[in-house]
Amino acid sequence: MFSNRLVNILIPTISVFLGLLVGAFIMLGFGYNPLTGYLSLWEGAFGDSYFFGETLRQVTPYILSGLAVAFAFRTGLFNIGVEGQVIMGWLASVWVGLAIDAPMIIHLPLVIIAAALAGAAWGFLPGLLKAKLGVHEVIVTIMMNYIALYTSNALVRNIISDGQDRTDRIPETASLTSEWLAALTQYSRLHYGLLIALFAAAIMWFILNQTTRGYELRSVGFNQDASRYAGMNVGRNIILSMVISGAFAGLAGAMEGIGTFGYQSVKGGFTNIGFDGIAVALLGGNAAIGVVLAALLFGTLKVGALNMPTGAGVPTELVDIVIAMIIFFVASSYMIRWFLLKMKKEGK
Amino acid sequence: MNYVIEMLNIRKEFPGIVANDNITLQVKQGEIHALLGENGAGKSTLMNVLFGLYQPEKGEIKVRGESVKITDPNVANRLGIGMVHQHFMLVDKFTVTENIILGSEPIKKGTVDIKKAEKEVERLSELYGLRVDPKARIRDISVGMQQRVEILKTLYRGAEILIFDEPTAVLTPQEIKELIEIMRALIREGKSIILITHKLKEIMQVCDRCTVIRKGEGIGTVDVADTNPNELASLMVGREVTFSTEKQPAQPKDVTLAIQDLNVKDARQVDMVKSLNLEVKAGEIVGLAGVDGNGQSELIEAITGLRKADSGDIRLNGKSITNLTPRKVTEAGISHIPQDRHRFGLVLDFPIGENMVLQTYHHEPFSKKGVLRYKEIYQKAKSLIEEYDVRTPSVYTKARALSGGNQQKAIIGREVDRSPDLIIAAQPTRGLDVGAIEFIHKKLIEERDKGRAVLLLSFELDEIMNLSDRIAVMFDGSIVAEVKPEETTEQELGLLMAGSKQQKAGGQ
Numbered sequence: 001m002f003s004n005r006l007v008n009i010l011i012p013t014i015s016v017f018l019g020l021l022v023g024a025f026i027m028l029g030f031g032y033n034p035l036t037g038y039l040s041l042w043e044g045a046f047g048d049s050y051f052f053g054e055t056l057r058q059v060t061p062y063i064l065s066g067l068a069v070a071f072a073f074r075t076g077l078f079n080i081g082v083e084g085q086v087i088m089g090w091l092a093s094v095w096v097g098l099a100i101d102a103p104m105i106i107h108l109p110l111v112i113i114a115a116a117l118a119g120a121a122w123g124f125l126p127g128l129l130k131a132k133l134g135v136h137e138v139i140v141t142i143m144m145n146y147i148a149l150y151t152s153n154a155l156v157r158n159i160i161s162d163g164q165d166r167t168d169r170i171p172e173t174a175s176l177t178s179e180w181l182a183a184l185t186q187y188s189r190l191h192y193g194l195l196i197a198l199f200a201a202a203i204m205w206f207i208l209n210q211t212t213r214g215y216e217l218r219s220v221g222f223n224q225d226a227s228r229y230a231g232m233n234v235g236r237n238i239i240l241s242m243v244i245s246g247a248f249a250g251l252a253g254a255m256e257g258i259g260t261f262g263y264q265s266v267k268g269g270f271t272n273i274g275f276d277g278i279a280v281a282l283l284g285g286n287a288a289i290g291v292v293l294a295a296l297l298f299g300t301l302k303v304g305a306l307n308m309p310t311g312a313g314v315p316t317e318l319v320d321i322v323i324a325m326i327i328f329f330v331a332s333s334y335m336i337r338w339f340l341l342k343m344k345k346e347g348k
Numbered sequence: 349m350n351y352v353i354e355m356l357n358i359r360k361e362f363p364g365i366v367a368n369d370n371i372t373l374q375v376k377q378g379e380i381h382a383l384l385g386e387n388g389a390g391k392s393t394l395m396n397v398l399f400g401l402y403q404p405e406k407g408e409i410k411v412r413g414e415s416v417k418i419t420d421p422n423v424a425n426r427l428g429i430g431m432v433h434q435h436f437m438l439v440d441k442f443t444v445t446e447n448i449i450l451g452s453e454p455i456k457k458g459t460v461d462i463k464k465a466e467k468e469v470e471r472l473s474e475l476y477g478l479r480v481d482p483k484a485r486i487r488d489i490s491v492g493m494q495q496r497v498e499i500l501k502t503l504y505r506g507a508e509i510l511i512f513d514e515p516t517a518v519l520t521p522q523e524i525k526e527l528i529e530i531m532r533a534l535i536r537e538g539k540s541i542i543l544i545t546h547k548l549k550e551i552m553q554v555c556d557r558c559t560v561i562r563k564g565e566g567i568g569t570v571d572v573a574d575t576n577p578n579e580l581a582s583l584m585v586g587r588e589v590t591f592s593t594e595k596q597p598a599q600p601k602d603v604t605l606a607i608q609d610l611n612v613k614d615a616r617q618v619d620m621v622k623s624l625n626l627e628v629k630a631g632e633i634v635g636l637a638g639v640d641g642n643g644q645s646e647l648i649e650a651i652t653g654l655r656k657a658d659s660g661d662i663r664l665n666g667k668s669i670t671n672l673t674p675r676k677v678t679e680a681g682i683s684h685i686p687q688d689r690h691r692f693g694l695v696l697d698f699p700i701g702e703n704m705v706l707q708t709y710h711h712e713p714f715s716k717k718g719v720l721r722y723k724e725i726y727q728k729a730k731s732l733i734e735e736y737d738v739r740t741p742s743v744y745t746k747a748r749a750l751s752g753g754n755q756q757k758a759i760i761g762r763e764v765d766r767s768p769d770l771i772i773a774a775q776p777t778r779g780l781d782v783g784a785i786e787f788i789h790k791k792l793i794e795e796r797d798k799g800r801a802v803l804l805l806s807f808e809l810d811e812i813m814n815l816s817d818r819i820a821v822m823f824d825g826s827i828v829a830e831v832k833p834e835e836t837t838e839q840e841l842g843l844l845m846a847g848s849k850q851q852k853a854g855g856q
Contacts, residue, residue: 212715215702222697228654229684229692230706231675 011333019326036312044307045300053185059299063197064252065277066291068245073286075241076221081141082249083274084148085119089253091152092118094264097174107173119250120243127242131235153266166265176259191259205288279327352377352540358407367393371566380541382551382558386781387753390564391544400424430502434513438486445482448504477533492523511542517779546781548577585783595793598817600629604801610660612646620646622825633802635816643825652684653677683763687774693759694747701729701743736761753784774805809838823847
């Protein structure tokens, strides 16, 4: 009745649907009308071109942080440190943007590369520790997140600015903002970063599926013993995977640093871009195209939610619950898979 | 007729294939009934139907004459059906007793009554002659004892009908003898046994009757007393099978592999290979005989670069390959058919096609400038799969979905195709049926005749005797004897393997 490919598409779709359904019940339970609630969410995300622009802007870093998590996953690693790598990428893009004076054609690529390198460096260390000493990457990357957060705060306050809470704005030559895109969307903050994110998704697909390096990375992800037997250097592949994953995360940070905001500020807490990336990767099945679609959904929910309090009087906290529900159903997709297989059996 | 189990005209389909078609299996009270068939013939499917893991599309199951519907393993347990799995389902860190009672623990005041459980385990183990130490941890006991724990698990749950799934595949010759005694003791106590196997010798030795299935179809049931191994083999395969592999005398040439004074430690830093010397010449098959755990695995891992040698020298065609990386060893001209095909031989979640280039993907024509060329890869895979008779729905099917025999044929195809100077075959036919074994033996001899050196590790004395031109017996980390198969007997080999007989100087 269902082919495997269909099952793989059905599972996230059903997960999302169930999440929305449970969210509707919760809204009902709190005395809100779920229909007007979801309607204003839709309005808030796609209602006019400004909202649509903001949605796409929000989708951009999600694509990259989702790719970062997914890439590591495919090599059998759980990179929880995407959050920290995002912060470092953000910081590096702004810092290099401020420190250097150059024409855009040099400045902009330089800033983007700096962000990727900073994220990559932040991924390299846990990769090295895992490959050489067998230290579990989850523990190291969690700690690296805190180091990133407070390093960034200290640098912003004491080195990059004069005791301020945020840096100066980066010059136009280092910025991804686009007059044209902004004008097109009633002056939303949409920027060229979306193109970078989509390009990165294509890169991930290409590396993993089309290159010998990707063949090794996938092989190591599935079976380290067989990879060693076949002559692959398992440790080197683990490090490389974390470095590439970190580079994607660093780019996600640059999207905020030189795209949306144009500065780095002292942060009271995590950006959550990296943590949301875990959910995006999970929902997207760790595949490039899946990540893009999942990021689209997350961005929509995030931005659309902003309209729910004004549009329907539903508090934003409820939207967070709906998102949590969707993640819950994705994480327990085993349940849905089991159910589908059962139907498949009995449907014959 | 007093049947304890009747499976009548069972049909079980999976998408695209019929795994069981019209199979009838009737087991009498108190008999050992063999279920014989090639790999992928549908034996496991049939037993999973009986054990409640699959529901049949058609057919009827009767237990003690009553029609039943076995919807899950718990129902099977309640009906007194117990399964001794081929791959043990034990918790490593638990004791023997804890494993046996897992899921049906005796409770006293809300806690597990371990004393009572231990007593019960001791009682059962004495009754059936199943020697175990109730307090030992699973990770500390031998494979044979782990299997006895599996058997006790089913008995503890009150099983009357025991299904043994290829129980001898993992055992040494001594352990097999013990298992046969245990099966006889079980019958004496009124149990009935279904033995899934493709080893004809065992069927002849212990079984009363034998039901044969071939390609999912029931071929029939025969009384073992009225048949012989040849008849059983042709029933199973559907054609005549030759047992002793035909081969010409070897014509050994130059020394291909030369090992001198090799010492290897295992992960716990215990010396496993001790001052070992061994030579394998081009054009001969050297059989490495020995009881499992005498350093054979460590020896092979040291040759192939998977484990560091402590000291000593390994040479291939005169060049030292000691402690090179696995890739350098491979490219120096060694192929390795690994003992554990799931752990080392294949990436099970890769398509079978991608598994065929596991060592060569970075060479042309399979990739160019770091970019894979799937067309070439799958073309190669298709030709190998055809040549080595790997039965798979397609080259895009995940390796995991293939039967053991077909996985092994794929590995052998991949390893032999690289035209190596030395082929290391570690238990190449473990768990395979006679058809596949015959094929693999023929291939190894073919390679020998092409002038390749073959080092064969096997725990099956039959295989060692049949295939080797020279037998090196390994005991406690060293080669204790070298004999010619035509000048020795299985008895003598057994004694040499047990270390109780040292070869006199100068051979013989």
